[in-house]
Amino acid sequence: MSSLAAARYGKDNVRVYKVHRDEKTGTQTVVEMTVCVLLEGDIETSYTKADNSVVVATDSIKNTIYITAKQHPVTPPELFGSILGTHFVEKYSHIHAAHVNIVTHRWERMEVDGKPHAHSFVKPGAETRDVQVDVIEGKGIDINSSIKGLTVLKSTGSQFWGFLRDEYTTLKETWDRILSTDVAANWQWRRFTGLPEVQAHFEKFNAAYDAARAITLKTFAEDNSASVQATMYKMADLILAAAPLVQTVEYALPNNHYFEVDLSWHKGLKNTGKDAEVYAPQSNPNGLIKCTVGRAGQKAKL
Numbered sequence: 001m002s003s004l005a006a007a008r009y010g011k012d013n014v015r016v017y018k019v020h021r022d023e024k025t026g027t028q029t030v031v032e033m034t035v036c037v038l039l040e041g042d043i044e045t046s047y048t049k050a051d052n053s054v055v056v057a058t059d060s061i062k063n064t065i066y067i068t069a070k071q072h073p074v075t076p077p078e079l080f081g082s083i084l085g086t087h088f089v090e091k092y093s094h095i096h097a098a099h100v101n102i103v104t105h106r107w108e109r110m111e112v113d114g115k116p117h118a119h120s121f122v123k124p125g126a127e128t129r130d131v132q133v134d135v136i137e138g139k140g141i142d143i144n145s146s147i148k149g150l151t152v153l154k155s156t157g158s159q160f161w162g163f164l165r166d167e168y169t170t171l172k173e174t175w176d177r178i179l180s181t182d183v184a185a186n187w188q189w190r191r192f193t194g195l196p197e198v199q200a201h202f203e204k205f206n207a208a209y210d211a212a213r214a215i216t217l218k219t220f221a222e223d224n225s226a227s228v229q230a231t232m233y234k235m236a237d238l239i240l241a242a243a244p245l246v247q248t249v250e251y252a253l254p255n256n257h258y259f260e261v262d263l264s265w266h267k268g269l270k271n272t273g274k275d276a277e278v279y280a281p282q283s284n285p286n287g288l289i290k291c292t293v294g295r296a297g298q299k300a301k302l
């Protein structure tokens, strides 16, 4: 005999666009999101006994996402996710947890003749602002906020030397290299007791996002990087200092390599070391460096 060990279900990839029209100024502001809501609770019989009476249809979940987006602010996404998740737990007595994932796509206001345009926008690449909101009945709301797909490159100000050398090592030490990565940064908030507490702290979510993004970019640009590891730790440390309600900060940074191309075989062309100008960007393999940084006394799991 088998038994259901875990189950959750819901609607994924619900694409939502919301416009805010400022009637006074004529300026419009848009938000585009991709939402996933998964529910947990007393739903076992729907799997084991074909009992659909416990199933809130995923189609109804999709409808609820649209209705909630119409009736409430969709920013910050941490608050919208908390409102949405709390709805399911409070509305259905047999649903005990709602897991909401929101990917917010960037639409940046267009500049036309040097002025911000009232209703036209540009998508500046693949970067998104993501949140995972877990509303758990009787426990509270866990929120993880993140930046994904922020691709950056610096053409100098990065080194990598002093690493372990043995019979497997071919990499040369370098005091000047290109550093490029696709930033995935996330920060876990301390648990909130419920929606009222999330609402009470709502300004902190955009502030933490703005700080995390600015710290990531400034540290990347200004640090004379000894390694991806050392630079990402500095970023995480600064975010923890900027956002007191954040418990841990996590980075996952691929090292997008740019290799020197030796052209000396062609008429002695100098293109290595200090003469390197033309490089070959690599797609794979790539380094992948991760860390989770917590506050002192709250040691990360190694």
Ligand SMILES: O=c1[nH]c(=O)c2[nH]c(=O)[nH]c2[nH]1
Pocket: 160, 171, 226, 227, 228, 229, 255, 287, 289
């Ligand atoms: O910043 C780096 N960290 C590494 O661990 C590593 N390994 C490697 O080959 N190059 C790099 N660069």
